[in-house]
Amino acid sequence: MAFRWLSFLLLALPVLSLPQPSGIEARALFCNTPANIPFNDDKLPDPFKFNDGTPVRSMTDWACRRSQISALVEGYEAGTLPPKPPVVTSTFSKSGLTGNLTVTAGFPGKTTTFSSPITFPNGTAPAAGWPLVIAYSGLSIPVPDGIAVLTYDNSAIGEQNDQSSRGVGQFFDVYGANATASSMTAWVWGLSRIIDVLEVTPAAHINTAKIAVTGCSRDGKGALMAGAFEERIALTIPQESGSGGDTCWRLSKFEQDSGDVVQQATEIVQENVWFSTNFDNFVFNISLLPYDHHLLAAMVAPRPLISYENTDFEWLSPLSAFGCMTAAHTVFEAMGIPDKHAFVQVGNHSHCDFPSDLNPTLFAFFDKFLLDKEANTTIFETNGLFNGTVWNPSQWINWTTPRFSPL
16 A cells, blocks of 8 residues: 555645645555455455555545556456547538447557447437437437437457457457457447547537446446446446346356356356456456456446346346345445445346336436436345345455545
């Protein structure tokens, strides 16, 4: 924690010409964020401890802790997410209620270009622009009136066919097939470039402070990763993301060891290239991971997150999803915003279908966080059908949730 204490020392020194960072900016600037640390624990890692074991007790502390988690997720699992490249340009056209946004991004002499269709609501755009949903691979949830939808072809940015997709896609055309990014981080990179150009394209009439991201199944994993890493996302909605999404690796292993047939880490790395090759080194030793996906979900906080899961499909790890999001919820509780984190788990519908009786929970989040309407978003529900495996929170969660002091 030497870097954290250094922040206070440096801030105490007089500087004549340079502005001084303070509060959350200072803590993030001087935060020690290694990509790997010694760790071994079968329980879920404590959100409220820094890497060195000292406590996280304020929103300013959380800025550093979030940076640490981000570095660990990249180092162990997701691969490196590059920053905004020097070349980011775009064109935009619109005919009727359909627009087309074309992005060119990369380096001088080495760029890639991709396009995304946007469907606009009928009527005149609000003064701040339309709220927007970015849908990985297309929309699989209903969206209320007054919100535009952009369809993001994430698979073109980073292919996800099978193991042969490693290093293939438009992101890798720019950064090279040997880039340490996985397809998951490549997708975040492409999504961030979309937001970059929307911020400087007034003709699109998009409110870039009101952007949601969603996707189902493999694209639900991507949507959660995007919400965690891209802080300009105002609302994150993963749908049936399963292992590698809103479930925890430790809990999925527990389900598998208990006799359920779930998708755990050892299997998922053989199926596709969603994660970096470095993750292969830990799938048989999950306890060595100094994070789990409750911390990935917690990276979204204090921005809102609602995730949906389906207990009809054992491979979606129903106990793991509920337990993992229960653990993540403690971070929202510590911030005093439990109504910004919701979880809904039901059955009796096909994979990636969205039953209409779930619309009220979803629309409440759209209303409150994209449309600025009053809505009750205190939602945390499960049917408890975990294939006979028992969820015992004390087996996995060994921390007491603090109440953060403000900035």
